Amino acid sequence: MKIATFNIQNLFHRDRTLLEKPYGKCVTDWINELDELMRGNSRASNNAERIQELVFLLGFDKTFDVPYAVMRKRAGFVFLKGMDYSKEMKSCELTDWNGWIALRTTPIDPKAVQNKARAIADVNPDILLLQEIEDRASLEEFNALLLPEYDCEPFQEVTVVQGSDKRGQEMGVLLKDGYRIKSVRTHPFDIDNSLNPKKEFFQYEIETTSNQTIWLLAAHLQEETSDKEMTDAYRKIQAEQIANVYHQLFKSGHENIIIAGTLNSVSYSDSLSPLLRETDLKDVTKHKSFNVDFDEGSDADYFRLGAYRLGVNIKQKDYLLLSPNLFTNVKDCGLNRKGILPKKRPIWKVYPTMHSKKQAASEHPAVWTKINI
Known part of the structure; x- marks a missing residue:
């Protein structure tokens, strides 16, 4: 998988x-x-x-x-x-x-739209979690028309659960043939007992081709603002609530759990400590099989604070966190950042169709893993 x-x-x-x-x-x-x-x-x-x-x-x-x-x-x-x-x-x-x-x-530049499809096609996963999509109709059109242009078979199942953010930041889950979603649950973030929360995270129960069940917690945490103290406090509360759901699932006997998405902070941040240091979740980018094109030149031997790892010196904001049972069965993992245009240093390989920032696929890499399940 x-x-x-x-x-x-x-x-x-x-x-x-x-x-x-x-x-x-x-x-x-x-x-x-x-x-x-x-x-x-x-x-x-x-x-x-x-x-x-x-x-x-x-x-x-x-x-x-x-x-x-x-x-x-x-x-x-x-x-x-x-x-x-x-x-x-x-x-x-x-x-x-x-x-x-x-x-x-x-409107997004057509070249950028093509590079988005190219980035997904290069990874070509069985299960794909997308953050920041406009709506289901746009995602279905993208899946049916854009992906086949890059020899990527369209996903068989497309699911979008609309959140409370009104800025087109929905989440979508796409599944290849043989995988299916058995249930979906929304968990509103309870930040200040508000009846109209700004964000929520989603719990997906997914059946694999081998009739195994995995639990996917999809999250997009508070982004940075000018008020860093407030931002970090909000994000930490969000991380605590996700960790609580993870513990509940684990205590219920579920061992195949994944937490994925844009957590919007680096791994050493205290705001992510409820997930990264107070649970037994493992980050796939720390797995020995993690594979990615390294930075060019001297940056290939440098490890910038907050980066994914040695030679991959972009600030980590996106995560694939696995429960111990899944982490021990990781066969391969990596990330695709060819759709990100470097600003200055470090420099890495990008798609040849990218010549300006507006043609970039995203400012985020696609993080992936293969698991024997």
Whole structure:
């Protein structure tokens, strides 16, 4: 059985809040301008319009969190919002058109989409866990149309359980013929007793071709923010809750358990200690059979703090953690990072079709392992 996890960072479209902002140098000027306008006594309409623009540019206005295109008011009366919003003035023949539409997502470069398919085809697992996909329809289209172009047989079963994150960060599990999902369970992260949690993790019961059952816990933990202390605290609570489910499964007599996904921190981080140091789970990248193309030049003999291992000097955020029974039966393992474009150093082999960052498959590698089961 070959299983892989890959944070694909969306298939065809990506939420603009997840993209790097191209106007970082302007932020200070915008903040200063907004402060001056807010302190001023003038109530001129052009000032109000400019305040609206600055509020939007600085990200204070979160209307784009609703999963629809949004038409907003600009000085005139044209305004169209989602069904969650109160009634607004509509356009009429007495007003000039002065509205605009803010699209929530941006299209991904076709070359990048092809490289995503190429990265999956090169690994070609029996069980594939994908993070950050838009929806089931996009995944089915990608599976049926893109993968065959790279001599990869489409997966027979495609499962997407929609989470509570509204930014197109769903998880999908794809299975080859002979494997099937017997059950799926959602575990909401209980961070602050909120009735509307921001994230959750998923528990899959999967039957293999040899009629064995494996338990897959798929997780995408809190990403880094400017408030590192809060971020680490949230992530540690999430890790503790996943570890609790792992212990419950193990105590129930289940020995074939996998925890996979983007944990968003390095292995020495205290926020991941509930999983990496307070359980008997094993990281496949630490297995003696771990196989990957090493960094080029002198970096091949260097082990950067937080990297996957010697000669693989990219910061580890993605994990395949195995229960002891599965780890002892690992036949082979590795990662595919040919779809990641190096920034400077270290340098490694990449796909020849990648010439810029926007053509990269992802900023994450595909981590995989083969297990005798």
